[in-house]
Amino acid sequence: MSNTIGANDPSGAPTDAAVANGSVATIDGIESVYYDGYWIRWYEVPTDEDAARRELIDGLTKRVFHQAEPGINTPGYKLNNAREAYDREEDPERKRVNAAMLAGALLNRGSDIFGMIFHMKQRGIEITENNELLLECESCFLEALDLGQQVLHYSGEEGLDELWGEPLKIFSTPIADYYKSRYIKIAQTMSAIDGIVAKLTQVLLTSPVYKDAEALLSLFAKASKHEIETMKTDPAIFAVWPEFVASGNKLWRFQASLVAAGAAEERLKEGNILIREGKKLMEWIAFARVPMPKTTASFLARCDAYLAKASPVIAA
Numbered sequence: 001m002s003n004t005i006g007a008n009d010p011s012g013a014p015t016d017a018a019v020a021n022g023s024v025a026t027i028d029g030i031e032s033v034y035y036d037g038y039w040i041r042w043y044e045v046p047t048d049e050d051a052a053r054r055e056l057i058d059g060l061t062k063r064v065f066h067q068a069e070p071g072i073n074t075p076g077y078k079l080n081n082a083r084e085a086y087d088r089e090e091d092p093e094r095k096r097v098n099a100a101m102l103a104g105a106l107l108n109r110g111s112d113i114f115g116m117i118f119h120m121k122q123r124g125i126e127i128t129e130n131n132e133l134l135l136e137c138e139s140c141f142l143e144a145l146d147l148g149q150q151v152l153h154y155s156g157e158e159g160l161d162e163l164w165g166e167p168l169k170i171f172s173t174p175i176a177d178y179y180k181s182r183y184i185k186i187a188q189t190m191s192a193i194d195g196i197v198a199k200l201t202q203v204l205l206t207s208p209v210y211k212d213a214e215a216l217l218s219l220f221a222k223a224s225k226h227e228i229e230t231m232k233t234d235p236a237i238f239a240v241w242p243e244f245v246a247s248g249n250k251l252w253r254f255q256a257s258l259v260a261a262g263a264a265e266e267r268l269k270e271g272n273i274l275i276r277e278g279k280k281l282m283e284w285i286a287f288a289r290v291p292m293p294k295t296t297a298s299f300l301a302r303c304d305a306y307l308a309k310a311s312p313v314i315a316a
Helices: 049-067 076-088 092-122 132-150 161-172 175-204 208-229 237-253 263-288 293-310
Strands: 024-027 030-035 038-041
Touching: 030 175, 038 175, 038 208, 049 092, 049 161, 049 175, 049 263, 076 092, 092 132, 092 161, 132 161, 161 175, 175 208, 175 263, 175 293, 208 237, 208 263, 237 263, 263 293
Parallel strands: none
Antiparallel strands: 024 030, 030 038
């Protein structure tokens, strides 16, 4: 059962600090669940665990490759080739890339095997816990998780090794537990978005010329959170995704008028760059649905450096 209560404030902060994690309520007409300070779009746990596992593993496998550096989506049937190349390579830089390619092959092989197991079960074939296919599937996911630590995000900024553990989590835990862990991770991701927005807002407040960007940033932050919380299978995505893209494009196109001269003009240019970098980082995080702590820390440091130079406030 859920209760209808007031919505979060525009910043996304919770309205009631006493709300317990796991509480379900209707927020702005949307069934939502509360975790760690955020109301998150709630989804009913599927009753058909086998079908849900198959769909989730397939979707999460695709998600890994969408977020990873290019060239590593190695087909599962090329696993032996990928392993031989990895074992043979000695140069550290090239070996890291071979490790990423091997991780891709292992993840695809594990997903392929799980699909076979699912179809066998659908045909009434009993699959015991010590079945060789099941054991090989688990082994593939485990090794992919280990090697996935060497894979970079497509930006090249840092790795997102926790994404490589998602298929294994689905494979080995009850679906209800996965949904709970998903909500916790989404709350952490929303918090990361809020941290970026808070710091970037400080940058915008250094000059009146950034005033219009404040509203654009707020809209994109809200749209980013909706993108983070919405499953791709949810029909709501047809409203959520266009708003995310459109609001992001508006923020990206914003350029403060360089009305000042000399050092002040240079700082305004730097501010324009930070707005675009912030938008790009929020987009990366929303796509991945996990925080990017290293990249975020680097961005926040650049904002702090700007703030140190931009004080006092730059006049319009």
